[in-house]
Amino acid sequence: MRKLVFSEALLPDGWRRDVRIEIQADGRIASVTPDAEPGRLVALPGLPNLHSHAFQRGMAGLTEHAGDSEDSFWTWRELMYRFLAHLTPDDVEAIATLAYAEMLEAGFTRVGEFHYLHHAPDGSRYADHAEMAARIAAAAATTGINLTLLPCFYAHGEIGGAPPVPGQRRFLNDLDSFAALAEGSRRAIAALPGATFGLAPHSLRAATIEEIRAVRAMAHRDEPLHIHAAEQVKEVEAAQRILGQPPIAALLDAGLVDARTCLIHATHGTAAELARVADARAVIGLCPVTESNLGDGTFPAISYRAASGRFGVGTDSNVLISAPAELRTLEYSQRLAHRTRNALAPRGGSTAVALWQAALTGGAQALAAAPAGIAPGAFADLVLLDPAAPALAARHGDRILDSLVFAARDGAISEVWVRGARVVEAGAHPARAAAERRVAAVLTRILAA
Ligand SMILES: [Zn+2]
Secondary structure, three states: OEEEEEEEEEEOOEEEEEEEEEEOOOOEEEEEEOOOOOOOOEEEEOEEEEEEOHHHHHHOOOOOOOOOOOOOHHHHHHHHHHHHOOOOHHHHHHHHHHHHHHHHHOOEEEEEEEEOOOOOOOOOOOOOOOHHHHHHHHHHHHHOOEEEEEEEEOOOOEOOOEOOOHHHHHHOOOHHHHHHHHHHHHHHOOOOOOOEEOEEEOOOOOOOHHHHHHHHHHOOOOOOEEEEEOOOHHHHHHHHHHHOOOHHHHHHHOOOOOOOEEEEEOOOOOHHHHHHHHHOOOEEEEOHHHHHHHOOOOOOHHHHHHOOOEEEEOOEOOOOOOHHHHHHHHHHHHHHHHOOOOOOOOOOOOHHHHHHHHHHHHHHHHOOOOOOOOOOOOEOOEEEEOOOOHHHOOOOOHHHHHHHHHHOOOOOEEEEEEOOEEEEEOOEOOOHHHHHHHHHHHHHHHHHO
16 A cells, blocks of 8 residues: 655645545555645645547647638637648657646646547548547556547538538548447557546537437446537527527437536536536536637636536647646636636635636546545545745645646646656656657648648
């Protein structure tokens, strides 16, 4: 039994001092004892990153140049399609390895990979239908991050079953080929420690209600279902026009929203829709940094939280990977919209602790990874802070996490442990340097093309 001791730790019921954690051989926590013995570092539970498209890390920073017409999510999507047309399986593995190393360094210990880049550039299948899923699994194995693999079903180009466009051909499956792909993807993670699995009909643009129902029927017991919904006003208007109601209402009325569902974004959900989502105990996957970058809009987080709505956070486009930045951007979006402060904190409570704990619980639910947190039975997934770091000096308890989320520069996270093993030391992941070199070579080739 491995034993770790901490000066302070954030447990499910709050901060405790001099905490001893005992860890079993399988990486799960056997016991947590406060007021036991003093340690040097501060322990936080590692956060789940519930929504990532790893390959998009490769194009981070390359879409911030204004085009000839007004830029939007849709013009960004065109650039994204042009970028992914060049990617080989080797490229995807290299970029995912770098992205996952960065996630670990930035406070995430599990990634939900919403994986839609399945086929060769001409749309044909690889010899192993699940080749790309295996590359995602390899990146997770190299870095040590816990993986929740969410293979994506994508069949159409617009709501109502319109034909796909050429830029989407690497994503496409019918229900039969998707069932085979899902089985291949399950095999790809079968030997990966800590891995879980779910299914991801991409959106109502890419899958009809009947197809989403069929995909859900392919899920094994308790496997989650992730779907993008109401990210864009244009998408909401198209659903209203074609289906007679907005996307989230359509999913709710079809009986497709419950505690196994994760709705990604839900930015433009109506108050009535979001109240029903909260009642259904579904999780909303907020991606505040990407939603800001893409100009999606502002999620009504204050009223959703008042309705006890569940949420987690995701890095989505991976334009910048940071657990503190996702929580900070979420909180700041509400402060700007409502001209208030500490918008998402309970009365008398810490904003960062409220956000961290909510994103931990919601993310673990959405990624079939409960229990999570520093508690017996959970994996020992830990983010360790050095209390002597400049941004954290002289702080205790809530003030440590408030300072990490709102005031610390990169580098405040000292170590990260996954399943009881250290994967980040002195702020750095050992696989990062090699992955950076591989990704630089990929980008040099693609940008010269
Ligand atoms: Zn997404």
